[in-house]
Amino acid sequence: MQNKDYHAQLNPAQLKAVQSISGPHLVIAGAGSGKTRVLVHRVAYLVEHGVNPEEILLLTFTRRAAEEMLRRASTLLDKRCSRVSGGTFHSFANFILRKYAAFAGLSSNFSILDQSDAEDAVGLVRAKLTLNKTDKRFPRKHAILEVISKSTNKSALLEDVLQQEYPQFQEFSAQIKKIRDGYNEYKRKKSLLDYDDLLIYLQVLLSQHADLRKKLSSRYKYIMVDEYQDTNRLQAHISCLLASEHGNIMVVGDDAQSIYSFRGANFRNIIDFPKIFKGTKIITLEENYRSTQPILDLTNAVIRQAKEKFEKNLFTRKTGGELPIFIDCPDDSAQSKFVADKILELREDGVNLKDMAVLFRSGWHSNDLEVELASRNIPFVKYGGLKFVEAAHIKDVLSYLRIAHNPADQVSWMRALQLIPGIGPKTANLILEAMAEKNKNAQEKIFKKKEELVKLFDLFDQVKADIDKPAALIEMFLKYYQPLLKIKYDDFHKRLNDLDSLINIAGRYKLLEQFLTDMALEPPERALVESGRADKDDSTLTLSTIHSAKGLEWSTVFIIYAADGHLPSYLSLENPDQLEEERRLFYVACTRAKMNLFLCKPNIDRSPRSQLASGGTVFTQVSRFLEQGGVLDKFISTQASGSEDGIGQFELEDIIGQPGKRSKEFFEDMKDYFSEENGF
């Protein structure tokens, strides 16, 4: 009956993956090969065959991805599919740890530190150990946390991480270890967990409590892990522990799309998977359903240059399609104008804005474009880059809520206290010590000096009744915080607006704990908050870092700043492994496109760094990933065959790089165009 539908909608390899129910499976899925479709159908298939949805655990990279899959599975079958358990490793860990806090030696109201909180805590510990005064070249708190985090995520010794990736810090090995131990102790005492701790605690919980492991493994009888190439050792270990009772685990991934090694991910998890689970069946998906042949030719040529990869042979049955186009723009703002022009033109031709995306390596690459789009009233949502909750004033208010939720949260206390004028790190510490020791004398002494302090404490006393209405709680704290905000920031008006938005978001939550957890683990995107929407609506252009574009696809894709030093990033040029990751990143970016692919670069680099380095005008080079292996020539020469007469006769969209034709000439060509049409 239903099986017929599955046959019709899936190719043989996909069908096999969907219908393989028991035992370990590894699905190697090339870009655009219908990986999501397999997962969605598999969920439906399992439920249809009598599996209780709650016994299926779907671990994905973002909660958005999980929700999208469950929504699609629901349309395929029925509402039962939405009861499937799922989320990110971190949110799943949070869920389990709150429930079984006692087993893990935690109090269930633990706070989650985001990266900057964690950095603050490291800074505190470092200051306490007075290691910062010894030497000027001592690593910053940011770098220290990075080293510590990498060693946990890779399950590697700190020394090894230092030796391999941070040789410049090797001489501080002993001090960094001291800071790490101090940091761990500090967090444990104050019921604080950073991102890595969520994983560590879950791993320890599962390894050390056999009864609990059995219980959980029996509860989650079917485990699926998406984007397995971007899991780290710790996450791989957790997956295996969860599957220990039954071995029903399917992991899906593509080694060519591994782009998270900077946080400890290792695509060798894919190779090692069959070693851990004997009898693993491997299924390879090679047919591409996403892109046209010319785009596929380009992406295949890009990944062919990779130093290390599993051979895959992606093919499509689609014929025809436009050739990818490379545009060398005079500068950043010309690039923005080109992209905006082209987007408007495509929209006139009937392409919906939601089917277009602009991708880039780092958050600031889109700054100029954002201004341009705004001035032309093109609605967009930006993913990646700085998050809404990372703004100082939002963090300030959240720190009050976190104290209300977990009074031991000293990181938040430090932040909240230092907002009061006249209180810096030292006094804040003094207050906290006086409170901890219940030293009435010392307390009164300090309290007498600052009436703000009394107000703050009174507020926390009042709070207890309303603890589970986050929105009301914020409004209450806002009365106290508003005057402080005005002193602290000149642009307090804009920031007050943001705080209204925060109240709005909080209004969607009944429980304070859930609200705070979400703000730490699944923070809303800035652009969505500012437009007052929960989701992007139907006709919105997408701007995204390549990392945040993972797993998504659009009919038209623009990649901006495809220049050497930007993509690949100048920070990765020295290290061969990092450079390979940049290549995969570029691959991921290009493979997002279904029909049209545009690559742009500004010819003049006005970024502060390059200005500083040279003092003069810096001309960019085409990204080396296009130069190498004739990638650029290959996809261009096909196009060039129909355009021997040169560039003059072409509309803008036909201006492309030709073999051997380099920046200087393009600069002239583009300059002409932009001066005439756009009033340069």
Add this chain to the structure above:
DNA sequence: TGCTGTATCTTTTTT
């Protein structure tokens, strides 16, 4: 002593 203002770098990517 500790806080605040000013100068000076430094800016990848994310849970």
Add this chain to the structure above:
DNA sequence: AGATACAGCA
């Protein structure tokens, strides 16, 4: 644009 280091001020 934000964090950090340093020097002067209460």
